[in-house]
Amino acid sequence: MSALLARVDAAIVDLDGTLVDTLGDFAEALGRMLADLQLPAIDTASIERMVGKGSEHLLRSVLKHVLAGADQAPGATDLEAQAERLYPQAWERYQHHYLAVNGQFARVYPGAAEGLAALRAAGLRLACLTNKPTDFAVPLLRAKGLLENFEHVFGGDAFARKKPDPLPLLQTCEALGSAPARTLMIGDSSNDAQAARAAGCPVVLVGYGYNHGRPVREVDADGYVDDLSELRR
Ligand SMILES: O=C(O)COP(=O)(O)O
Ligand SMILES: [Mg+2]
Structure with a gap:
């Protein structure tokens, strides 16, 4: 994982199934x-x-x-x-x-807060990109103490199309000022991986989220982690 992280300047992190079990x-x-x-x-x-x-x-x-x-x-x-x-x-x-x-029946996954802190400590710029409406996502991240990690939070209503379309990733890269090839997508499902592949972003998937009932390791990605705290340089 450290070789992958050495090649990126920023990360785009999914919300449901990746950071928070909602x-x-x-x-x-x-x-x-x-x-x-x-x-x-x-x-x-x-x-x-x-x-x-x-x-x-x-x-x-x-x-x-x-x-x-x-x-x-x-x-x-x-x-x-x-x-x-x-x-x-x-x-x-x-x-x-x-x-x-919102947030009352949800919990932050083990290692998620530590993983985000490690990515920031490594100098990566972070955005949260979810298909959830922005008005649901921001209060949830705030309630769970995760909001301050992110320079941007974009929901499914922020752009003309949602993941698995690459458009939201490309526009988030633009907002972060980071080239897609140097921006890591971190997600839990084929939506995240397909969007990342089409946008030209490297992608890592967590093994514990929601992948439409399918094993996540069947999804084409550059890496898989059991826990976001494995993401360190
Ligand atoms: O569909 C949703 O609301 C969840 O979306 P996310 O996995 O992109 O955060
Ligand atoms: Mg997800």
């Missing part, structure tokens, strides 16, 4: 939203497979999942239409509940 917050906020809409509940393992492509994608996936499991499940076309019909109210309720629970 599954408890997602489960709580989604559970409250589904109860408000009088829809069936959803289990945490299913939620975990849906996390990573932003809140809009998560909400649409959850709505379709619970509607498909209902007693009188609609056909595929009706499922899409019903989910779309429910979406505006679901989004309003979900946002309300997520902001209320």
Whole structure:
């Protein structure tokens, strides 16, 4: 890992599944939203497979999942239409509940704070880039004492497209004043790795996050760590 770190000036760090285990917050906020809409509940393992492509994608996936499991499940076309019909109210309720629970059911992964401190001590400039809305990400990082590590925090709404598109990484490199080839992406899923490959950034993945239910070592990357404190020069 130290050879990789010697080749970079900056790092872009993912949030959910990389720095903070937020599954408890997602489960709580989604559970409250589904109860408000009088829809069936959803289990945490299913939620975990849906996390990573932003809140809009998560909400649409959850709505379709619970509607498909209902007693009188609609056909595929009706499922899409019903989910779309429910979406505006679901989004309003979900946002309300997520902001209320943000951080309460989440925990910083072991080694994450130490890893960020080591990267800063090595002189790397840091940005946090997540598909989570910026208004969810900033209070979460602040509540967990991680915000001050970052020169920039960009959420899924900050750019025209989200990871796995390379655009958010390229624009974050620009904000950091660092060339993509000299900027390390640190993430937990194929979204992060694909975006990094397409942007020309080296990429390291953690083994403990949310990779859509797939083993993370199947994802093409330059390295894998069990813990962010392994990232030192
Ligand atoms: O989809 C999400 O909200 C989580 O996204 P992240 O893994 O990019 O932080
Ligand atoms: Mg992630």
